[in-house]
Amino acid sequence: MALSITWLGHATFLLRSPGGKTILFDPWVTGNPASPESAKKLGPLDLILITHGHSDHTGDAVAIGRSSGAQTVAPFETAQWLGSKGLQNVTGMNPGGTLHALGLSITMVPAVHSSSVEEDGKIIYLGVATGYVVRFEDGLTIYFAGDTSIFGDMRLIGEMYQPSIAFLPIGDLYTMGPDQAAKACELLGVTQVVPMHYGTFPALTGTPAKLRELVEPKGIQVLELTPGETAS
Numbered sequence: 001m002a003l004s005i006t007w008l009g010h011a012t013f014l015l016r017s018p019g020g021k022t023i024l025f026d027p028w029v030t031g032n033p034a035s036p037e038s039a040k041k042l043g044p045l046d047l048i049l050i051t052h053g054h055s056d057h058t059g060d061a062v063a064i065g066r067s068s069g070a071q072t073v074a075p076f077e078t079a080q081w082l083g084s085k086g087l088q089n090v091t092g093m094n095p096g097g098t099l100h101a102l103g104l105s106i107t108m109v110p111a112v113h114s115s116s117v118e119e120d121g122k123i124i125y126l127g128v129a130t131g132y133v134v135r136f137e138d139g140l141t142i143y144f145a146g147d148t149s150i151f152g153d154m155r156l157i158g159e160m161y162q163p164s165i166a167f168l169p170i171g172d173l174y175t176m177g178p179d180q181a182a183k184a185c186e187l188l189g190v191t192q193v194v195p196m197h198y199g200t201f202p203a204l205t206g207t208p209a210k211l212r213e214l215v216e217p218k219g220i221q222v223l224e225l226t227p228g229e230t231a232s
């Protein structure tokens with residue numbers, strides 16, 4: 001089986017691994033203006049990976065975690081907070097750690113971003129923001145950046161894990177825009193990039209067209225999906 005990638009809008013992705021495992025990243029369906037109808041009925045899942053606490057990445061984590069039966073993985077404090085909201089089967093990690101589960105290797109890596117939720121008008125910080133490197137059953141490796149700026153250690157992630165596909169935010173303002181994402185592709189040494197975290201709100205101005213203009217001359221393919229669309 002080939003890896004299949006379904007974009008569920010914003011930073012929410014459903015992946016089916018080459019070994020048939022289903023993995024949901026950063027679940028946000030309720031109130032997500034880019035969420036397709038298909039995101040409302042996901043069914044059973046094997047794993048949910050959460051990069052940081054912001055509500056546009058965790059909004060439906062508890063509901064989907066409970067209904068899907070999946071194991072959820074999140075940065076330590078975010079995991080504790082999700083647990084306090086009634087999510088069971090949640091594993092906290094910190095950058096540098098690798099979790100071996102379901103035939104996959106899941107390595108948490110740093111991101112340059114904040115991580116918090118707002119409750120009763122107050123901001124609660126939920127530890128660090130992170131990304132993930134996932135090595136699938138057949139050795140294929142992806143890097144899911146989460147929300148982040150570019151940072152120099154993306155070169156180290158490239159050297160150590162040799163991901164072939166990077167999921168990078170390009171919306172700008174809260175994360176990288178296309179310029180930094182293009183340079184990130186170079187540091188990571190990937191052959192394919194999946195843009196995310198753009199177009200959801202007017203403030204997210206980066207576009208896949210701009211990214212394509214910057215990386216295609218270097219032989220890097222931009223996998224541009226519409227919400228609900230699957231590539232495999």
Ligand code: ZN
Pocket residue numbers: 052054057113114147174
């Ligand atoms: Zn964020």
